[in-house]
Amino acid sequence: MESLAMELSKINAIKFEDYKTKVGLYNPVYFDLRESLVQLMMEMIDIKNSKLVCGVPYTALPIATIISLISILPMVMRCKEAKSYGTKELIEGIFSDGDSCLIIEDVVTSGSSILETVEDLKASGIVCSEAIVLLDREQGGKAFLAENGIKRHSILTITELMRFLFKRGFITAEIKATVNDHIACKKMKSENVTISMKEALTDQ
Numbered sequence: 593m594e595s596l597a598m599e600l601s602k603i604n605a606i607k608f609e610d611y612k613t614k615v616g617l618y619n620p621v622y623f624d625l626r627e628s629l630v631q632l633m634m635e636m637i638d639i640k641n642s643k644l645v646c647g648v649p650y651t652a653l654p655i656a657t658i659i660s661l662i663s664i665l666p667m668v669m670r671c672k673e674a675k676s677y678g679t680k681e682l683i684e685g686i687f688s689d690g691d692s693c694l695i696i697e698d699v700v701t702s703g704s705s706i707l708e709t710v711e712d713l714k715a716s717g718i719v720c721s722e723a724i725v726l727l728d729r730e731q732g733g734k735a736f737l738a739e740n741g742i743k744r745h746s747i748l749t750i751t752e753l754m755r756f757l758f759k760r761g762f763i764t765a766e767i768k769a770t771v772n773d774h775i776a777c778k779k780m781k782s783e784n785v786t787i788s789m790k791e792a793l794t795d796q
């Protein structure tokens with residue numbers, strides 16, 4: 593949490609100036625958190641490597657939208673089911689064959705949601721080799737994505753998150769150990785299976 597506070601300060605998400613809030617109160621500090629997550633993500637990757645961004649539907653769509661607005665990279669949107677009307681396209685947006693696309697996701701477990709999105713993008717001629725996620729649950733997603741040619745960047749791993757929360761007294765040693773044991777167990781099992789990651793993780 594301390595490091596998060598430092599990061600928020602570093603990326604100028606906490607502004608010490610006179611501001612008037614929405615309800616009309618004057619105050620000396622303003623929290624510009626909407627863009628801070630996006631700034632953290634953008635510091636981890638070279639956005640110029642990509643021509644497009646795409647959020648994994650549907651939870652990552654707002655994050656991808658902000659990244660698109662800040663970076664001025666066009667956003668494409670993957671529809672989970674092809675519409676029965678209009679363009680009937682699975683991928684909405686303006687793009688050209690061979691365009692590279694950065695994938696945005698909030699949480700990665702097995703990596704299957706990212707790969708499904710990548711596969712639909714590929715079928716439309718879009719190339720994907722990088723994904724950025726807010727939190728990696730460290731249950732095989734990174735390796736699975738690497739096997740499929742996708743490099744995943746993450747702001748936080750679950751191990752780091754548990755360590756920070758424990759250090760600051762937000763969780764007990766017991767909770768930390770339970771989560772870590774659970775993750776280690778799922779990780780080992782998922783690495784030893786040859787069936788799809790999704791089955792590996794749900795069968796346990």
Ligand SMILES: O=C(O)c1cc(=O)[nH]c(=O)n1[C@@H]1O[C@H](COP(=O)(O)O)[C@@H](O)[C@H]1O
Pocket residue numbers: 648651697698699700701702703704705706729733
């Ligand atoms: O279902 C999950 O694995 C999951 C775990 C969690 O702690 N939080 C969470 O949001 N998820 C969802 O699971 C998706 C990632 O799971 P994978 O496709 O297995 O990588 C994300 O798009 C999330 O919607």
